[in-house]
Amino acid sequence: MSKLRINLRNCSFVVDHKKIREDVDVLIEDGEISEIGKHLSKDDRVIDCKGKVVIPGLINAHTHTPMVLLRGYEDDRELHEWLKRMWKKEKYIKGEITEIGAKLAILEMQSNGIVGAIDMYTAFEVAKVAKKHNFFLMNGPAAISLFRTFAEFEKKMKKFYKIYRNDGLIKPVVNVHSIYTVTEEDIVSAFELAEELKIPVHMHMSETRKEVFDFMKEHGETPIKYFSKKVNLKIAILVHLGWITNWETKYVKKAVFCPSSNMKLATGGFFPIDELRHAIIGLGTDSAASNNDLDLFTEMKIGALKLKDQYWNAKATTAKELFKMATINGYKLMKINGGIVEEGKIANLAIVKTKKPTLRINLYSNIVYSHPKVLYTIANGKVVYNYKKPPKFDFADKAINKIYKK
Amino acid sequence: MCLAAVMFTGGKDSTFALHTALLHGFEVKYLIVIRSKEKYSWMFHTPFTNFANFFEELIGIKTVVFETSGEKEEELKVLEEVKKFLEKEKIKHIFVGAIRSDYQRIRFNKIFSNFTVHAPLWHKDQESYMREISKIFKTMIISVSADGLQNWIGKIIDESNVEKLIAAAKKYGFNPAFEGGEAETLVLNAPFYKKKLSLDFEIKKLSDYNYEIEVRGVKIEDKS
Numbered sequence: 001m002s003k004l005r006i007n008l009r010n011c012s013f014v015v016d017h018k019k020i021r022e023d024v025d026v027l028i029e030d031g032e033i034s035e036i037g038k039h040l041s042k043d044d045r046v047i048d049c050k051g052k053v054v055i056p057g058l059i060n061a062h063t064h065t066p067m068v069l070l071r072g073y074e075d076d077r078e079l080h081e082w083l084k085r086m087w088k089k090e091k092y093i094k095g096e097i098t099e100i101g102a103k104l105a106i107l108e109m110q111s112n113g114i115v116g117a118i119d120m121y122t123a124f125e126v127a128k129v130a131k132k133h134n135f136f137l138m139n140g141p142a143a144i145s146l147f148r149t150f151a152e153f154e155k156k157m158k159k160f161y162k163i164y165r166n167d168g169l170i171k172p173v174v175n176v177h178s179i180y181t182v183t184e185e186d187i188v189s190a191f192e193l194a195e196e197l198k199i200p201v202h203m204h205m206s207e208t209r210k211e212v213f214d215f216m217k218e219h220g221e222t223p224i225k226y227f228s229k230k231v232n233l234k235i236a237i238l239v240h241l242g243w244i245t246n247w248e249t250k251y252v253k254k255a256v257f258c259p260s261s262n263m264k265l266a267t268g269g270f271f272p273i274d275e276l277r278h279a280i281i282g283l284g285t286d287s288a289a290s291n292n293d294l295d296l297f298t299e300m301k302i303g304a305l306k307l308k309d310q311y312w313n314a315k316a317t318t319a320k321e322l323f324k325m326a327t328i329n330g331y332k333l334m335k336i337n338g339g340i341v342e343e344g345k346i347a348n349l350a351i352v353k354t355k356k357p358t359l360r361i362n363l364y365s366n367i368v369y370s371h372p373k374v375l376y377t378i379a380n381g382k383v384v385y386n387y388k389k390p391p392k393f394d395f396a397d398k399a400i401n402k403i404y405k406k
Numbered sequence: 407m408c409l410a411a412v413m414f415t416g417g418k419d420s421t422f423a424l425h426t427a428l429l430h431g432f433e434v435k436y437l438i439v440i441r442s443k444e445k446y447s448w449m450f451h452t453p454f455t456n457f458a459n460f461f462e463e464l465i466g467i468k469t470v471v472f473e474t475s476g477e478k479e480e481e482l483k484v485l486e487e488v489k490k491f492l493e494k495e496k497i498k499h500i501f502v503g504a505i506r507s508d509y510q511r512i513r514f515n516k517i518f519s520n521f522t523v524h525a526p527l528w529h530k531d532q533e534s535y536m537r538e539i540s541k542i543f544k545t546m547i548i549s550v551s552a553d554g555l556q557n558w559i560g561k562i563i564d565e566s567n568v569e570k571l572i573a574a575a576k577k578y579g580f581n582p583a584f585e586g587g588e589a590e591t592l593v594l595n596a597p598f599y600k601k602k603l604s605l606d607f608e609i610k611k612l613s614d615y616n617y618e619i620e621v622r623g624v625k626i627e628d629k630s
Contacts (some may be wrong), residue, residue, distance in 0.1 A: 146580040207519045211428060213542045220629075222429075246407060268526070272431030274408050389627040 005029045006381065007043035008124065008351065010050040015363050016340045018326040022360065026054060028347040029380035036343060047348050047376060047383075049351055055323075055367065056339045057115030057348035057377060059136075059330020061282025062202075062239045062256040064121045066093050066101030068108065068288040069400055076291075079208050079265045080180075086289060098122045100399040105294055107391045110262045112136065112295045113350030115379040117336055118202055118237065118256070118284070120175045127170045134379045135169065138202070138334045138350070142175035143190040145183045153186075154193060161197050169380070171334055172197070173188040173237075178204040179223050180211050184230070189250040200235050200254070200333075202307035207240035208267050224248035239284065239331055241276070242269015249275040254282075254333055257325065259303040261286030269312050273317060282333045283325040296326045299367045301326070319368035347381040350374055410499035411436040411492055412523075414469070416457050418545045418563075419537025419583075420447070421593040424465070425542075427501040428598055434623055435497060437461055437469045438488055442481065457592065457603075459548040460605075465627055466600040485517045503527055505535075505585045532583035533572050540568035543594040546605070549618035552588035553577025557615040559609050563591070601626050 008026040014036065015021075015115060025040040026049075027032060035042075037381070050151035067086070070093075074085045093101060109117065116136025119126055127276040153155050156376035157174060164170040174194040176182055189280070194201045206212055206223060213225045224244060228251045229235060237254040255276055261284075262269050273281070285291050295297075300322040307317040331339030331348075338346035352372035365373065377385035385391075410432035414420045427434050438460040461469045470491065474484040490499065501524045504510045515523055527535065539545060545563045550556065554574045563571060575582035584591070595602035606623035 206429075209429060210424075210538075215558055217542070244431055245428050246433045247430045247433060270430035272408065275431045 004381070005034075005042055005044045006347075006378070006383070007046045007164060008049045008349070009040075009043075009055055010048065011351075012049065013050050013053045013358070013360070013363055014341050015053060015055050015367070016342075017320065017328050017342060020360055020363055021341075024170055024178075026341065026349070028378065029379045031347055032342055033341060033345050035345050036341065042221050045119055047351065050352070052375065053354050053363065053367070053372065054264075054328050054341065055113070055350050056327040056331075056341060057332060057350050057379060058113050058326045059282065059336075059339070060109060060114050060117040060285055060294065060296055061325075061330045061333055062284025062286055063105070063117050063119055063294065064287035064289075065105035065117065065119050065126050066121055068105040068294065069097070069101040069396065069403055070287075070289040071292045073289060073404075075244075075264075077265070078240075079267060080210060082265060082290070083349075085208045089403060090126075094122070095125070097399045097402065098125040099129050100396050101128040102352060103133070104239050104393060104396040105288065106133050106285060107134045107385075107393065109294045110379070110385040111374060111378045111390065112293075112297065113352065113374040113377050113379060113385075114294070114296055115348040115350075115384070116336065117328070118173065118282070118330075118334060120177070120202060123156075123175075127160070127164060131167075131169055134338060134382055134384050136198045136334060136379065137169065138170075138171040138173045138174045138200075140199075140202075142174050142177055144177040144181050145186045146177075146181045147299045150186045154189075157193060157197075161199070165197075170390075171336075172199050174199060176201055176203040176205070176210065179215055179227075185300060187227065188230055191235070194235055195232060198361050200237055202237045202239070204240055205236075205238040206243045207269065208264070209243050212243045222248055224251050234306045237282075240267075240269065242267050246270065246272070246275055250278075252279050255279045256282045256284045258284045258286040258299075258367055259305055260299055260308040261290040263302070264290055265305065271307065273307055274311075280329050280332045281325050282330045283322065297367070297371045300326050300329075301371065304368060319364040325362050345371060347378055349376075351376040407433045408499060409433050409435050409497045410501055411438050411495075411497050411500040413438050413440070413503070414461065414463070415439065415503075416461060416502070417591045418539050418543060418593055419505060421503075421543060421545075421596050422469075422539060423501040423503040423524070423526055425596065425598055426575065427499075427524065430524075432499060432501075435495065436492075436493075436499075437465065437467050438500075439469055439471045440474055440481070440484055440488075441471050442474050457624075460624065460626060461602065462605055464601050476521055482513060482517065485514070489517055498522060499524060501526070505530070505532065505583055507585070507605055510551060532581060532585065536563070536568055536572060536582050539563070540565050542597060544602070545591045545592045545593050546619075547589050547594045549590040549616075550584075550588065551616045552578065552586075553578045553615050554580060555589055556615060556617060558589065560607060560619050562594075599629070602629050603627075 027035040119139040328339035414437035580588040607619040
């Protein structure tokens with residue numbers, strides 16, 4: 001954690017899901033929010049926040065970071081056909097190229113106010129890059145029977161866990177790709193392993209109707225209901241859920257909504273938020289190859305519009321609900337002591353400039369519907385993005401050329 | 407819990423609408439069947455709504471039948487009755503299998519203006535749809551009224567013949583999903599059916615292009 005004391009001075013607004021404060025300073029010390037008040041004087045560095053809004057740093061609750069290298073590749077495909085084509089190209093995303101992709105994605109996310117992500121990809125390489133860039137990452141090797149045996153996966157998972165179990169930034173998770181790429185036996189074993197290691201499972205679930213109908217043909221039952229009898233679904237972070245039945249929603253304790261990706265892949269899904277509000281719901285961009293942004297402001301807006309439209313009800317959700325998904329809920333899923341601007345919480349913040357008019361009464365709306373400009377992103381008390389000194393992204397060009405030439 | 411009702415005929419489109427409703431997290435409380443005395447309806451596809459008696463046992467969802475004489479304005483009146491029924495039941499979501507009929511869509515939405523009307527098949531690609539249902543439903547063609555479909559009466563649409571059906575649609579100019587009324591279907595088995603249906607039938611020729619099945623016997627069986 002950074003020992004530097006940073007004073008966010010004269011913040012016009014400090015907003016989290018619980019409250020809005022006006023005209024206050026926020027003091028950051030030792031990586032934590034140490035004080036919130038007026039005219040605070042202890043500081044080594046001052047960031048002038050007059051006319052600006054401070055929010056918790058955002059959490060991207062589902063992504064595949066190095067897939068940013070495939071942004072724009074095979075844009076107009078539906079999921080299962082798209083995956084086959086992605087996997088062909090992904091063979092070339094390994095080693096150094098993975099690290100380049102991870103760096104590109106992480107720098108881009110930080111420039112969008114994102115301080116952490118739940119990831120499903122080449123865990124060792126991405127974790128290495130995340131640590132270098134002070135980026136919170138929940139990741140782990142992926143169980144995917146199509147490509148590796150469970151024994152191979154288990155060995156990697158235990159190694160990853162051993163390295164990162166007590167790491168502040170990297171949080172191990174058992175990644176299980178999906179019911180159509182992982183055998184039942186491997187799914188059950190993966191859940192058992194997660195329980196043994198006392199970590200969550202992160203899994204794509206009920207994303208398309210093909211997935212669900214194919215499963216029902218073989219098992220005579222919908223997938224979540226089926227697995228509710230075989231594994232402890234309470235530990236699972238289930239992603240997508242566009243084709244989930246009402247009798248399955250009660251088994252979902254942690255969910256991630258990825259509206260842009262689902263719509264771009266034309267899954268035709270319906271995220272039944274009315275039936276899932278008992279769960280912790282995070283918001284995810286999915287990979288940049290199926291979005292094609294790594295931007296949670298876009299995701300909050302599109303998510304809100306999707307929910308209102310699918311129910312034909314403008315009150316189906318609110319800006320505040322989407323804001324909560326992108327902030328505190330993401331932190332809960334990642335088990336990080338933050339997501340709220342309070343003394344003692346981790347100093348993960350984004351300083352943004354919202355569009356006019358910016359008033360107390362329209363703050364959540366402004367943040368969600370009118371895409372603010374991110375000026376600074378602070379993670380662990382350290383500035384990881386400064387709009388005055390933006391990162392250069394052309395380091396990735398050679399790697400991109402290598403992949404596309406194949 | 408989000409309650410819904412499905413406008414149901416037992417054909418492929420309303421069966422798909424039912425499956426979508428269930429997989430979109432709704433609790434489908436009722437299947438609404440409109441039984442028309444007229445064979446050819448202005449508003450409703452009218453295959454075997456006599457099978458309404460069997461739907462409840464087949465699918466496990468309560469079926470409510472509304473009768474209509476089949477005259478144009480009568481059919482719209484019956485929808486008002488459906489609306490009152492659903493309002494009384496506090497159901498705000500209704501699923502329909504409409505694909506392209508603007509007549510159906512506009513009039514339906516006008517009557518159900520304070521409901522959310524879900525039409526999951528609206529303007530979806532008909533060929534893709536037929537390929538999809540050939541894998542998941544056991545759909546029988548129970549009446550045909552277009553050239554090119556004569557040999558399809560009584561046939562089950564499955565993966566082995568769906569491409570032939572699509573090719574025939576292109577050759578003879580009928581809609582591959584029979585949206586123009588060229589054929590009517592009945593789903594005998596589907597993922598969310600509790601049981602399956604089998605029919606003992608004969609084929610009856612009404613005219614050169616017009617055939618229908620005449621049912622001799624119906625069996626509802628356990629799914630194996």
